Amino acid sequence: MTIRHQFSAAFLFCFLLSFAQEKAIDTVYIFDNQLKNSKKFQKIQTLNQEDLLKNTTNLSEVLRFQSPVYIKENGRGMVSSPSFRGTTAQQTAFVWNGININSIFLGQGDVNNLNLLSYDQLEIKSGGGSVIYGSGAIGGTIHLNNELSFDKGFHSTLFLEGGSYHTINSFLKTSYSDDKLSIKISGNFVKSDNDYEVPEKNYVNLNGEYDNRTFNLGAAYKINTKNRLSWQTQIYDGEQHYPTSEFGTKTKYLSNTFRSLLAWDFISKKINNSFKVAYLQDDFQYFSNINQPKSSGGSGDSYFAKNDFNYFFNNQLAFNLITEYHFDKGEGYQSGIAGVSRNAGSVAGLLRWNPNQVLNFEAGVKKDFVEEIATPVLYSFSGKMNVTNWYSFALNISKNFRYPSFNDLYWKPGGNLDLKPEVSHQAELGNNFKYQNFKLNLTPYYIQIKDMIRWLPTPNGYWSPVNTNNVESYGLESQLDFEKAFENHQAKLSIGYVYTHSKDTDTDLFLMYVPQHKIFGNATYKYRFAEIFVQGMYNGLTYTTSDEAIRDAINPYFVMNAGVNLTFLKNYQIGFKINNIFDEIYETTAYFPLPKRNYSANLLINF
Incomplete structure (x- = not known):
């Protein structure tokens, strides 16, 4: 049975299970328990379903309009x-x-192959x-949580949406x-012909169609008051046709992903452990x-084991030991990568001290062990002080x-077995202000990156990666919430401004x-059964060459949406949205304009 057939059967089963009564929420279990500790010291922006449904096109749109992240997108979808913060x-x-x-x-994730x-x-x-x-958590992290x-x-929740360019979007x-x-x-x-036009650029998004489907299954069981088992599985199947000119050759990209995670949590007065x-x-x-056999590709498998052990000496002092092992193997096609594998593991220790309600401290050290790669000792330190009831800093x-x-x-030709890891040192000072219904965060930061890996042309006519760049990035992230x-x-109102100065120091x-400049804002007003929302996003001048x-x-x-x-009969909601109200001509990647004004309508049912 193919992934598409598995998805169809699962979707039908999902629908048949959906008719019944509901009760009040007791507890919610989220699989990433480390985020809870990070929120004490760093600003973490949380977007729930109601936020995500304001930008249902894809994950790129959510990040573009609702976060400080810059998104480089080669055309819609x-x-x-x-x-993040001037990094890659x-x-x-x-x-x-x-x-x-x-x-x-x-070594990265493709945002539009992560179904929003x-x-x-x-x-x-x-x-x-x-x-x-x-590895890779230098500029920032994007957390995709199931609860x-x-x-x-x-x-149950059913969402159906239709939009411009014959776009269909749904979830159950x-x-x-x-x-x-x-x-x-x-x-x-999700499916779209994605055949938008930008006449002012003499651009038609030919061969830009895409479709994808995802199936998720999660389960948790409380064995007793101290032990809980949980499981999360995800299957993704996507197809993207890459835009081309009128006389160009049509291309496409297929991706299939399977993820499965099993967790055992033990919770007692002195010990919390998650395996x-x-x-x-x-x-x-x-x-x-697209009319010929595939020209390149690959298949990768990763196996993880991770243990997160917390010991509480008392209400003020705790020790956290995180151990992890993973084994990766990959097989490439037309890339010269044949049967490669890698063992990697790490040990991290964190000490958390909360002497009173005013001060919080956390210090951590970590050592990674990566097969045939020398890795540095890593560290982290965080301290927070609640100066007054309206100001704190971290x-x-x-x-x-x-x-x-x-x-x-391992890419052939060009792979470089002598590469060193990229290493960064960074610091930030988060300033948090509260006054009545307002919250303001001002966070200046500094990042220095050494041995950045860049692919450069060689005298032999092919490209090869080398440790060449040293990068310095500093700036300000700020956000006002009401x-x-x-x-x-x-x-509800949220406005963010980001200043980024990121240079190759060589x-x-x-x-x-x-x-250098990004501004994003979201405003929502509700009165009884009606809700109106607006979004705006400004990007300053962006260089596309070195x-x-x-x-x-x-x-x-x-750009403004x-x-x-x-909402009617309590559980039914209909919505209508206009994207790019002012018909702005814009692009986030050179030569790939994004759509002008377009529309969508949706239906949301909770039952």
Whole structure:
């Protein structure tokens, strides 16, 4: 049975299970328990289902309009990569339920091959996190969380959307839980002809269609008051046709992903322990001509075992020991990568001290052991002080790294077995202000990256990766939040400004695809059954070449979206949205404009 047939059967089963009553929520279990500790010291932006449904096109849209991350996207729904604080996509870690899922071949994640509506919650954490989340967690981490509720009974959600360019988007999520058992099943389907036009650029998005489907199954069982077993599995199947010119050759990319995670949690007064084992499989195929056999591809398997042990000496002092082992193996096609594998493990220790309600401290050290690669000792230190009831500050200092991917090491011709890991040192000072219904965060930061891996041309006519760049990045992340409810009115406002100065210190030139200025904002107003929301996003001048050529740079742009949602009979909601209201002509990657004004309508049912 193919993945598509498995998905169809699962989607039908999901629908049949969905009709029943519901009860009040008791507890919610999220698989990534380290994020809870990080929130004491670093600003972590949490986006729940109601936030994600405001940008249902894809995960790129969510990050573009609702986070400080810059998204480089080769056309709507195509290859997409993030940039935190002036770093690259390889220096961003994607974390699925506590497990780093960056590609073992590329060392990064493709944003648009992570189906947005497959997750219950998205959390965005700026700043280094290699002590906890490993290789690649230099600029920031993007957390894709699935959660399970207990003592809730039956509950289901159905979402259907139709939009411009013959776009169809849907998901069905259903769950059952009592005080011992929790089960959740969900399925997603997305399809679009994606044939938009930008006449001013003489551009038609030919061969830009895409479709994908995802199936999720999660379960948790409380054995007794101290022990709990949980399981999370995800299957993804996607197809992207890459845009081409009228006379160009049509290409496409197929990707299939399987992820499964089993966790055993033990909780007592003195000891909390979480043991996880996981298996990840990624298969991808590229067709340089859609009418011919595949021209390149690969298949990778990763096996994880991770133990997170916490011992509480008292209410003020705790010790955390994190041990991890994973084995990666990959097989390439037309890449020269044949049967490569790698063993890797790590040991990290963290000491947490909370002497009173004013002060919090955390210090950590980590050593990675990667087969045939010398790795540095990493560290982290965080301290927070609640100065007054309206002001607090948090200092974070860390050393982080990324080791070379399979492509970096073994691609033929060009792979370089002598590559060293990228190493970064960074510091940030988070300033938090609160006044009535307002919250303001101001976080200046500094990052220094040594031995950045770059692919450069060689005298032999092919490209090869080398440790060449030393990068210095500094700037400011800021966000103002306002929320107020009175009688039948609810208002919510969030505005963020990001300043980024990121340069190659050897050339004194700005890095490509790192805008110095980004502003993003979201505002929502609810009155009884009606909700109106608007979004805006401004990006400053963005260089697309390493020589800061203005003629090739992406000019500043401002894009605004708006929508309305109407709720009736309590559990039914219909919505309408206008994307790019002002018909802005813009692109995030040179020569790949994104759509002008377009529309969508949706139906959301909770039962």
